[in-house]
Amino acid sequence: MENGLDSYLRFLEGDQSALKTVVELYWDDMLLFTNGYVQNLSDAEDIAQEALIRLSIKRPRLVHENQLKAYLFKICRNLSINHLKKQKRHIDMSQELTENIEDDMQKIEARMELKDSAQALHHAMRKLKLEYREILYLRYFEQLTIPECARIMKCTERQATAVGYQARQALRKILEKEGYSIENI
Amino acid sequence: MKTYDEVYQNVIQAANAHKRKMKKIQNAVSVSALCAGCVLGVGMFLKLERPMSRPSQTEATAATVTASKMTEMLHTSVFSPASSDAAEPTATISRQNEEIHTEPAPETENFPEFTSTANHDEKISTTSVTTIKAVPAAEILHSETGMTEETAVPATEQEKSTSVSTVRTTVKETSVTTVVTAAATETQTITEIPPVQTETVPAEELTEAPPEIFTEPTEQISEPEESGTTEEILDPTEEPIQTEPTEIEIFPENSTEAPTEAPTEAPTEYFSEPASSTESTEEPDDFLTPEEWKALFGETDRITISTDKIIPELSQTTYTTVIIPD
Structure with missing residues (x-):
């Protein structure tokens, strides 16, 4: 299966069907990442879809695969923050909706074929602060480098490194509370 | 929850709608530019139709x-x-x-x-x-x-x-x-x-x-x-309109400033008084007499003054040395 960058380059040349490959490759990751911010799957879907729409409209010239991923995640992050600002004025949703969202999240995780340990991490990360969750997801789930994480989070590399260290420490404490044995966090 | 196909279709439709919207905007901009050009052209044409010389x-x-x-x-x-x-x-x-x-x-x-x-x-x-x-x-x-x-x-x-x-x-x-x-x-x-x-x-x-x-x-x-151009206007007997005054007062009476362009023949009435002021032997009041100097600074013939207090705007302290002439 070709990587996302090759499909995107074909899309730039005029092959609209190549965009489907890009969607299949990055949709779930973007959804989980965005859901970490908004804590609402339907909103996360809208945000991730909007990120893909902006990619198809703007059509930036990218060279590396990680650049494409970083571009998508950066848009998702910015849109999520905007959404959170707007949502402060709105009423919290009912419990039924949260239960449905939990079911959907499990479906996504199953579709992504996440291991049990990874799923446990996901659940533990939801209890962390937003920036901790952000850096951990980008660094360890998406396998992005520190400079790319810093670009997405709009901070310096040193700040991204420091936040990553603090996030790992906080995650360790949460996992130890839940009874998990942690190695090399 | 949306499937991959749904997401793909939504993205393609949104991209095409955006493309159509931009085309409409471009067409509207070009049409408005054309209309503005026509209006300008008509205005210029009407302006040119008017006569050159006009009454009040x-x-x-x-x-x-x-x-x-x-x-x-x-x-x-x-x-x-x-x-x-x-x-x-x-x-x-x-x-x-x-x-x-x-x-x-x-x-x-x-x-x-x-x-x-x-x-x-x-x-x-x-x-x-x-x-x-x-x-x-x-x-x-x-x-x-x-x-x-x-x-x-x-x-x-x-x-x-x-x-x-x-x-x-x-x-x-x-x-x-x-x-x-x-x-x-x-x-x-x-x-x-x-x-x-x-x-x-x-x-x-x-x-x-x-x-x-x-x-x-x-x-x-x-x-x-x-x-128009007729003989009455070109009559040399008529005096031309004087655009410059006959008497030009450049400097005030007691001014000591030098003119920007040195005149070949300086009128005496302008430079008489300033010339007299430079030739004056009277010392300005700012200078100290030798006795006053001695009273303030003693026998020394030179003093060093720091100008940072005098001129606070200076970024660094400057020192000036004043030498008293004999």
Whole structure:
């Protein structure tokens, strides 16, 4: 299966069907990442879809695969923050909706074929602060480098490194509370 | 939860909608730019149609009002079928012994510029004095009998006061000029154009122009000449307009400032007092006498002053050394 960058380059040349490959490759990751911010799957879907729409409209010239991923995640992050600002004025949703969202999240995780340990991490990360969750997801789930994480989070590399260290420490404490044995966090 | 296909379809539809929207905006921008260009072009065209030399604003508006009314009335009378023989819009006439500077009137509504070259030897058969009322456009009416009955205006006092130039046709002379020009600089208003009447004058009387008829109209006709290049303006006897004052006061009386451009011959009245001030032997009050110096600083002949306190704006402390002359 070709990587996302090759499909995107074909899309730039005029092959609209190549965009489907890009969607299949990055949709779930973007959804989980965005859901970490908004804590609402339907909103996360809208945000991730909007990120893909902006990619198809703007059509930036990218060279590396990680650049494409970083571009998508950066848009998702910015849109999520905007959404959170707007949502402060709105009423919290009912419990039924949260239960449905939990079911959907499990479906996504199953579709992504996440291991049990990874799923446990996901659940533990939801209890962390937003920036901790952000850096951990980008660094360890998406396998992005520190400079790319810093670009997405709009901070310096040193700040991204420091936040990553603090996030790992906080995650360790949460996992130890839940009874998990942690190695090399 | 959305599937991959749903997401893909939504993304493609949104991208295409955005593309169509941008195309519409581009078309609207290009159309509006075209419309703006047309408006500008029409405006420039209308501006160019106006005459170069203009009267004052009030004169222009008065002339415009009268011109429009006269235009309508004359248009019907002049361009009626009976006068079509005389009205040759493309010919030109030169008036005997007088050059009339004809200009197209401002803001005339489709009134053609109306000139006629008269082959006067052939056409002139009668002697008639016609006073033709002026119109805003530079029109020239050929004064034939048939035409004058319809277009000429009796030379009454009321008409003389209006923007009219009277024209006389002569039989004996070879060149006959009948010119009616509209003085664009006229300030007087004309309300109505009375019906045309002609007066036949014997040829003997035509040698001397009656002053009543020709004095005022000639004055009226001469007014456009003043705006053009005529001898009156170029008369060397007239003194030119002085743009610079005769006396130029550059410096105040007690000023010690030197001029920016050193004059070749400095007028004494400007530089006498400053010159005297530099030659003055009196010391300014700021300097200390030797006794005062000794009292303040002792026997030393030089002191060092830090200027940071004196001039706080300086970024760094500067030191100046003052040497007392012997």
